[in-house]
Amino acid sequence: MRSFKRIALLCSVSVLFAPVALAENWQVAKDEEGIKVSLSEVPGSKYKAYRGVTVIKAPLAKVQALQEDVAGACAWIHECKLQKLLKHEGDQSWTYTQFNTPWPVTPRDSVLRVTTVKGADGSLTRNLVEEPAYVPEEKGFVRVVMVDGFWKLVPKGDSTEVTYQVHTEPGGSVPAMIANKFVVEAPFNTLKALRARAEKN
Template sequence: MKTLFYLTLFVLLPLSTSAPGKWKLKKSKDNIEIYTRAYPDSPFKEFKATSIIDTTFDALLQELYDAPTYTPSCDFNVSYRILNDSDDSRFFYYKQEMPWPIKDRDVVTELKLVEQTEDRILLSIETVSDILDLEDNCLRIDKLSGFWLLEREDNGIRATQQIHMDPGGSVPAIIVNPLLVRGPFKTFTELHRKLDSYKEMTQN
């Protein structure tokens, strides 16, 4: 999905912690809620975004898996699908353009089906290091983990994305702070827009 990795770099905390902090609601708009909290033994925060979407499991999974095919000349700020998938895994590449003098970042992730029942689907998100070579003048993110959790509710599917990431190198907080909420909110806004359009097409 093109919007899967709009979120990339997170805000520095003044001190590391040894236990997860409490979730703090940072934005609530258009049926989308974004939370952040301190992450154990890390200077970087974790985020959680959640929303109920009037859709089906199949349509939501199709959108999460959707992305243009990766090429070496891929654009910045777009998630690309790497075509060496297994039955339960999808691999994605994302490159984030950063303002000078900060190095651009890229990341390769695996979206893997962990659990699927009638009412619940869990997909893990982890970095992988052996699929694509490093690019020149780009710093590879190798510490990212999280998940997508899809749960059936009476009025639709509750989609939750939770991620913690260490962007590596030295990134000023003034650069990464806005992305902590803005990126996930854009992801979920796009999910609503595309799935609403899909529902309208199937009903006509």
């Protein structure tokens, strides 16, 4: 019985982390201004996962504070129109975000459950999971179907290494050209804007 429970638990964990775990064949798509963006195919999805990495010359606590300012973070998140905190409970929070999209794509909105995990090495991981049914859909927006990803902040002396990795199923119809552009621009522009704010005195 114990073995059965262990197998069931392993299966559930595997399903939970499958999209990110399967996105392992990373290819560098952009490496400019100290920001490296890589993309990976995800089995069963026509949308690529993206991963952006940079080093910010600011302490981890400052980068964390910018991320936890949910409404203020909209200023540096790529194509963010509006963002608000829905609920905070322990190490979890739920956020609602509206995104601008280029014509002819209908604007998207998203509800994320963010779980914060502190590492023994002083690192901080913020796991991102879409919960599309958490609040009713808004008129004029298409709800993002799935988000699976994370932010990872690792202290490097007085600096912080930041990794931003996400796989998204945006819902509805998105032309391939726009989707392919987004998966490069989203991590690059988001990390660039976050870095600029964090490095301000």
